[in-house]
Amino acid sequence: xxLTLLIVVPFLTxxxxxxxxxxxxxxxxxxxGAVAQLVLVGFLLTAYWQQHASGSTQFLFESIVTxxxxxxxxxxxxxxxxxxxxxxxxxxxxxxxxxVSWTTEQLSKEFFFLLMLLxxxxxxxxxxxxxxxxFFFLEVAVVPKFLLIGIWGSGKKEYSAMKLALMLMAGSALxxxxxxxxxxxxxxxxxxxxxxxxxxxSVQKMFFPxxxxxxxxxxxxxxxxxxxxxxxxxAPTAASMFLAGISMKLGGYGCLRVATYLMPDAAHAYSxxxxxxxxxxxxxxxFATMMQTDLKYINAYSSVSHCGFVLLGIGMLxxxxxxxxxxxxxxxxxxxxxxxxxxGMIYSRTHTRQVAQLxxxxxxxxxxxxxxxxxxxxxxxxxxxxxxxAEMTVFMGxxxxxxxxYRFATILACASIVVTAVYILRATGRSIxxxxxxxxxxxxxxxxxxxxxxxxxxxxxxxxxxxPFLLTKLITPSTDIIMNKVLTIMTIQK
Amino acid sequence: xxxxxxxxxxxxxxxVAMVFILLFMKLGKDRSNESYMxxxxxxxxxxxxxxxxxxxxxxxxxxxxRTNKLIVLEKNILNLAMLIISLQSWSWLKTHKxxxxxxxxxxxxxxxxxxxxxxxxxxxxxxxxxxxxxxVAAAVNFDLAKRRSSEGAMKLIFSSAFSSACLLFGISxxxxxxxxxxFTELPQHISNNPLQLFxxxxxxxxxxxxxxxxxxxxxxADVYEGAPVSVTSFLSVISKGAVLxxxxxVLYTVFSPLAKxxxxxxxxxxxxxxxxxxxxxxxxxxxxxxxxxxxxxxxGFILVGVSGGTDISTTSVIYFVLIYVxxxxxxxxxxxxxxxxxxxxxxxxxxxxxxxxxxxxWVLAIAMFSLAGVPPTAGFFGKFFLLIxxxxxxxxxxxxxxxxxxxxxxxxxxxxxxAIFMDANSTPLPSxxxxxxxxxxxxVCIAGVISIGVASPVYDYIYSLIVLN
Numbered sequence: 001x002x003l004t005l006l007i008v009v010p011f012l013t014x015x016x017x018x019x020x021x022x023x024x025x026x027x028x029x030x031x032x033g034a035v036a037q038l039v040l041v042g043f044l045l046t047a048y049w050q051q052h053a054s055g056s057t058q059f060l061f062e063s064i065v066t067x068x069x070x071x072x073x074x075x076x077x078x079x080x081x082x083x084x085x086x087x088x089x090x091x092x093x094x095x096x097x098x099x100v101s102w103t104t105e106q107l108s109k110e111f112f113f114l115l116m117l118l119x120x121x122x123x124x125x126x127x128x129x130x131x132x133x134x135f136f137f138l139e140v141a142v143v144p145k146f147l148l149i150g151i152w153g154s155g156k157k158e159y160s161a162m163k164l165a166l167m168l169m170a171g172s173a174l175x176x177x178x179x180x181x182x183x184x185x186x187x188x189x190x191x192x193x194x195x196x197x198x199x200x201x202s203v204q205k206m207f208f209p210x211x212x213x214x215x216x217x218x219x220x221x222x223x224x225x226x227x228x229x230x231x232x233x234x235a236p237t238a239a240s241m242f243l244a245g246i247s248m249k250l251g252g253y254g255c256l257r258v259a260t261y262l263m264p265d266a267a268h269a270y271s272x273x274x275x276x277x278x279x280x281x282x283x284x285x286x287f288a289t290m291m292q293t294d295l296k297y298i299n300a301y302s303s304v305s306h307c308g309f310v311l312l313g314i315g316m317l318x319x320x321x322x323x324x325x326x327x328x329x330x331x332x333x334x335x336x337x338x339x340x341x342x343x344g345m346i347y348s349r350t351h352t353r354q355v356a357q358l359x360x361x362x363x364x365x366x367x368x369x370x371x372x373x374x375x376x377x378x379x380x381x382x383x384x385x386x387x388x389x390a391e392m393t394v395f396m397g398x399x400x401x402x403x404x405x406y407r408f409a410t411i412l413a414c415a416s417i418v419v420t421a422v423y424i425l426r427a428t429g430r431s432i433x434x435x436x437x438x439x440x441x442x443x444x445x446x447x448x449x450x451x452x453x454x455x456x457x458x459x460x461x462x463x464x465x466x467x468p469f470l471l472t473k474l475i476t477p478s479t480d481i482i483m484n485k486v487l488t489i490m491t492i493q494k
Numbered sequence: 495x496x497x498x499x500x501x502x503x504x505x506x507x508x509x510v511a512m513v514f515i516l517l518f519m520k521l522g523k524d525r526s527n528e529s530y531m532x533x534x535x536x537x538x539x540x541x542x543x544x545x546x547x548x549x550x551x552x553x554x555x556x557x558x559x560r561t562n563k564l565i566v567l568e569k570n571i572l573n574l575a576m577l578i579i580s581l582q583s584w585s586w587l588k589t590h591k592x593x594x595x596x597x598x599x600x601x602x603x604x605x606x607x608x609x610x611x612x613x614x615x616x617x618x619x620x621x622x623x624x625x626x627x628x629x630v631a632a633a634v635n636f637d638l639a640k641r642r643s644s645e646g647a648m649k650l651i652f653s654s655a656f657s658s659a660c661l662l663f664g665i666s667x668x669x670x671x672x673x674x675x676x677f678t679e680l681p682q683h684i685s686n687n688p689l690q691l692f693x694x695x696x697x698x699x700x701x702x703x704x705x706x707x708x709x710x711x712x713x714x715a716d717v718y719e720g721a722p723v724s725v726t727s728f729l730s731v732i733s734k735g736a737v738l739x740x741x742x743x744v745l746y747t748v749f750s751p752l753a754k755x756x757x758x759x760x761x762x763x764x765x766x767x768x769x770x771x772x773x774x775x776x777x778x779x780x781x782x783x784x785x786x787x788x789x790x791x792x793x794g795f796i797l798v799g800v801s802g803g804t805d806i807s808t809t810s811v812i813y814f815v816l817i818y819v820x821x822x823x824x825x826x827x828x829x830x831x832x833x834x835x836x837x838x839x840x841x842x843x844x845x846x847x848x849x850x851x852x853x854x855x856w857v858l859a860i861a862m863f864s865l866a867g868v869p870p871t872a873g874f875f876g877k878f879f880l881l882i883x884x885x886x887x888x889x890x891x892x893x894x895x896x897x898x899x900x901x902x903x904x905x906x907x908x909x910x911x912x913a914i915f916m917d918a919n920s921t922p923l924p925s926x927x928x929x930x931x932x933x934x935x936x937x938v939c940i941a942g943v944i945s946i947g948v949a950s951p952v953y954d955y956i957y958s959l960i961v962l963n
Contacts, residue, residue: 068950070806070957071882132878139869146908150916158916162908169904173897176878180885180893206890 001047003061003077006087006123009036010094014116023108027098030112034095037119041091048084048474058481059129059192067132072188076130081478082326085471086126086253089333092460093245094119097238099453100341104152104236111152114144115238122246126253131179131189134258138175138218138250142168145247148239149231160227160234167227171217175254178211182262194262195485201265208266212259212274218251220307222281232300237344240296244303245337252310252329256322256482260314264486267317272405274315279409281308286419295343295353298427299336302379305416306332312413313394316406317486321397322479323472328394330471331378331386331464338457339375342368345450346431349443355427360436367446369432371454376424378461381417386464391417502552502561505569506612508541509605513598520594530593531584535931538577545570553614557676560614564959568739568812569608575731575819576604581935582827583724585834588929596636600728603629607736616665616675619740623661623704626736627654630729634721646720653703653713661700667693677748684751694752698759701744704737707763707797708770711790715774718786723833726782727826730789735815738793742800742811753803757887760801764884765895768794772902776909779840781829784906785822788865791903792818798896799880807883809957814876816952820942821864821873827935828858835926841910846919851926855914857936864943866907867900872947879953 013033020026044061051060059078067075079087097115104111121141128134142165150161179189185203186194217224228248232240260267267274285305292298306328313325345368346361347353362369378385381392398410446454464471500507512534519525519533551562580597587593606625613619631654635647669675671690672683684690702710718726749756771791778784799810831854833839848855864873877900885893928936946952 066950068879068953070809070954071879135878136869136874139874143863143868147911147915150912158912161916162905162912165908166901166905169901170898173900176881176897177890177894180882181890183882184885184888 001044001061003044003063003079003127005040006037006044006127007120009033009040010116010120010123014113014120017109017113017116020109023103023105026108026112027102030098030116033116034091034098037123038091038095041087044079045084045088048079048081052081052477058478062129073132074130074190075133076190076192077127077133078129078192079127080481081475082253082256083126085326085330085475086249087123089249089330089460090119090122090126090246092456093241093333093337096337096341096453096456097241097245099449099456100241100344101236101238102447102449104238106152111148111236111238114148115242118144118148118242119246122250125250129191131182131191131194131258133189134191134254135172135175135179138254139172141247141250142172145231145235145239145243148242149235152236152239153234154236155234156230157234160230164227164231167217167224171214171224171251174210174214174217175258176214178207178214178259181207181210191257191262199263201269204263204266205269208259208263208270211263212255212267212270215251215254215259216277216311219248219255219310220251220281220304221311222277222284222304222308225281225285225304228304229297229300232303232340233294233296237340237347240340240344241337244300244340245333248303248307249329249333252307252314252325255311255314256325260317261482261485264489268486268490271315271317274311275406275409278308278311278315279412281305282312282413282416283419286416286423289423290419292423293355295346295355295358295427295431296340298355298423299339299343302420302423303332303336305420306336306379309391309394309413312409313397316398316401316410317483317490318397318400319480319483320400321394322483323476324390324393324395324397326475326479327386327390327464327468327471331390331461334457334460334464335375335378335385335387338371338454338461339379341450341453341457342372342375345446346372350437350440355430358431358437358440359434360432361440361443362432363436364440364443365445367451367454371446371458372432373428374458374461376428378465380421380424384462384465386461386468389465389468498552499554501548501550502554503559504548505541505545505566505573506605506608508537508544509601509608512537512541513601513605516594516598516601527588527590527593530597531580531587531931534597535577535580538573538580542570542573542577545573557614557678558618559609559612561612562959562963564812564956564963565611567956567959568611568736571812571816571819572604572607572732572736575735575823576600576728578819578823578827578935578938579724579727579732581931581938582727582823582830584931585831585929586722586724592636596633596724599629599633599636600725603627603633603728604732607732611736611739613740614677616668616677616680619744620658620662620665623737624658626733627658627704630725630733633725633728634717636725637722640720642720643722644720646717649713649720650717657700657703657710660696660703664693664696664700667696677744680748681750684749686752686755691752691755694749694755698756701737701741702763705734705741705793706790707793708767708790711767711770714790715783715786719780719782723782723826723830726785727823727830730785730826731819731822734789734793735819738796738811738815742808745800746803746808757801757803760797761889761892764794764797764801765892766794767791767797768896768899772899772906775906776902779842781839781841781844784841784910785825785829788903788906789822791899792822792865794899795877795880795896798884798892800884801889801892802883802886804883804886805957805960806879806886808960809953810876810879810883812956812960813953814880817864817872817876817943817946820939820946821861821871824857824861824936824939824943825865827932827939828854828861831926831928831932832923836923838923841913843923844910845913845917846922847914850922850924853928854926857940859911859914860940860943862907862910866904868904870944870948872943872945875947875953
């Protein structure tokens with residue numbers, strides 16, 4: 001299977017959209033493109049499954065094309081289980097995002113063009129095995145976000161767009177310094193080659209923080225999370241879904257693939273800082289959510305808290321915890337996309353996102369309300385949904401780390417679940433249950449496209465919640481390779 | 495001998511021929527502006543094509559003039575930029591009274607740059623530099639009725655006279671201590687002695703004036719603002735590009751014995767230039783002043799690459815200049831079209847431009863993204879390679895600060911994008927008709943910005959030419 005198709009298909013869709021006329025053509029082309037992506041990803045999954053069963057190489061479907069020879073830069077792509085999981089997540093969110101934007105009247109051509117460009121960046125990032133290519137795609141995704149929020153957003157959109165673009169650019173700049181440091185000690189950008197080399201500890205200690213914090217900014221590492229609430233709440237629905245569902249995962253994936261995998265000594269040495277920051281993010285995110293009155297802000301702050309689990313899993317450096325981090329990335333991607341979709345549906349009907357002004361929506365819009373409730377339950381980790389599986393794995397993995405302080409952090413993180421339950425149940429109770437706001441009595445329920453979008457995401461959440469082994473089977477061999485590298489180093493140091 | 499002469503100096507010959515053709519046309523009967531411009535555009539295109547055939551190495555006039563494939567390529571980049579500027583000047587020159595004079599001035603300046611790039615001797619270099627500066631100063635004053643134009647021209651004349659004096663002083667001291675002016679002989683005689691260091695500093699200051707490196711940048715903004723847009727783009731792209739090409743080769747060959755000295759100088763100058771360019775660009779309201787400061791910052795990034803001192807650095811610098819030609823000229827092209835149609839030059843006038851002029855808005859936005867270094871535009875590749883080249887010496891302080899400055903520069907470039915796409919404006923600029931020639935120029939620029947980066951053969955080609963030498 002040729003992985004480059006994963007970049008070509010969304011890119012061609014984006015180009016095709018430019019030649020369309022009117023909303024109807026634009027959205028059908030984007031829908032076709034999104035479905036084509038999903039089909040392609042389906043093929044990728046089956047092909048990966050078959051090939052992986054027969055062989056045990058780390059990366060499959062690799063292809064290398066020399067790009068800039070004098071600098072030893074190659075276009076190198078390949079996937080392992082983690083990237084396949086991320087790619088599936090991307091395809092699902094792209095399709096759902098296209099469906100919820102079905103009636104974007106204002107500048108629809110540009111809107112869908114940018115969405116597709118954003119997804120091109122995400123796919124490219126997940127399949128890259130060359131740090132330059134990876135960095136290229138990481139930045140491809142920044143500008144579309146700026147435009148999406150700034151043009152189609154709501155509230156203080158210009159401010160949020162600028163804040164997001166600058167903070168993500170700062171992340172990229174830090175990542176760049178990290179990559180440059182790696183490059184000048186290995187003279188290559190190739191992930192596979194670098195993984196086989198031993199970077200000196202002093203170099204790792206110097207450049208790991210750059211790479212980790214740089215990617216961390218993308219995934220709301222405390223204290224660099226401030227772009228998340230503003231960016232998410234100002235963005236149009238589909239952009240929020242892409243941002244939280246896909247874009248924040250670029251950071252988590254980068255922390256794992258680039259920082260931890262390539263510089264394991266430093267990851268081990270600095271793990272206490274990562275855990276400290278992750279725990280603060282989890283607790284602080286949860287309490288900050290309690291104070292929010294705007295549904296989008298609630299979900300945005302809870303994203304900070306949930307993404308803290310990803311970083312906690314990575315920082316704990318046990319087999320199970322890394323697995324949990326990847327699971328949490330997929331789970332959070334689906335769940336938060338669903339949440340934003342539901343909020344978008346409510347907002348487009350009631351024109352308010354303030355919890356106090358809503359109420360009793362279950363009576364008039366049962367479908368949307370149910371979607372909202374499911375997203376909420378998944379968020380607070382109810383068994384049967386993906387959130388439970390992912391968070392449970394992170395906790396189990398974290399507890400396996402025998403250090404006393406780390407266990408203390410784990411207990412604190414566990415406790416945050418209670419806070420999560422409080423804010424989710426309160427928001428759900430006040431906006432979905434309770435007396436109906438009189439002005440909302442004549443709302444219509446979800447249309448077919450919204451139902452389909454929600455259905456796709458709910459299916460993902462439920463499948464992952466009920467049959468987590470499907471996903472763990474996919475990712476465990478790949479996370480094991482990363483962990484083997486880390487564990488050898490840890491035993492040497494002991 | 496004669497064929498040698500013709501082949502080695504073909505580009506210079508071609509430019510001289512163009513100047514004479516213009517003079518003869520001017521002396522003959524009255525012609526319309528369009529006919530002048532059509533002739534000159536075709537000739538410029540021919541000149542550009544000519545640059546790709548029959549290239550070889552050679553030395554003429556006792557090492558005064560040297561050429562090789564790399565030098566021809568550098569001249570070609572300037573030719574291309576000249577062609578684009580000529581196409582973009584269409585709407586401005588259409589009604590102007592002095593079209594042939596405008597072209598004669600700019601082409602003479604271009605000729606001077608060609609001699610400067612090809613020089614193998616400091617005297618020849620000085621001659622070329624002067625020949626390239628004086629006509630431009632006249633061209634800056636080309637809008638005779640505008641007082642700002644005269645002010646800009648005056649400032650340019652004074653500052654370039656000053657920088658020439660510095661340069662000449664440095665050259666004379668260098669001659670006094672070494673007894674030679676030939677590039678190939680100088681390195682053997684240069685060492686760390688104080689007089690030579692002083693001469694070196696004066697020469698660097700002379701260069702720094704021309705490429706507006708802080709703290710020698712003060713003339714830039716006023717001249718850019720006063721000059722007609724076409725001349726501003728000529729100054730910012732062609733003048734700077736030409737001097738940068740020579741700067742790199744002089745630094746790496748003639749002054750190679752002083753590598754340690756110039757490394758520290760370039761390190762400090764580059765950070766200073768980036769910081770000053772960035773911080774001043776944030777506050778600018780006039781679009782041309784804004785582009786002036788942004789170009790100062792860009793030169794700072796180029797200096798980061800220069801500090802590396804390897805083949806990769808040279809390649810990255812030339813590659814970046816090529817990209818800079820496309821992206822900066824795209825931006826100036828939009829300013830040129832808008833200014834000649836409405837007379838407005840402020841960034842705030844561009845608010846809501848997307849509603850009335852979607853095509854111009856996208857061109858400007860893509861140019862801004864490329865200048866900011868955002869992929870998939872070529873600017874990303876250019877900046878990435880410059881910083882990688884600069885990190886070659888392991889100076890991570892330099893590249894960390896440079897990388898952080900990219901964020902600041904992103905802010906002010908996005909400010910323009912924000913004005914175009916997001917800011918509400920009840921009276922946006924009226925819909926502007928883009929002349930065919932400008933459309934062509936935009937097409938070339940945008941094609942360049944989008945393809946040069948992703949297409950690696952360009953970079954490989956430049957590298958192969960450099961390794962060849």
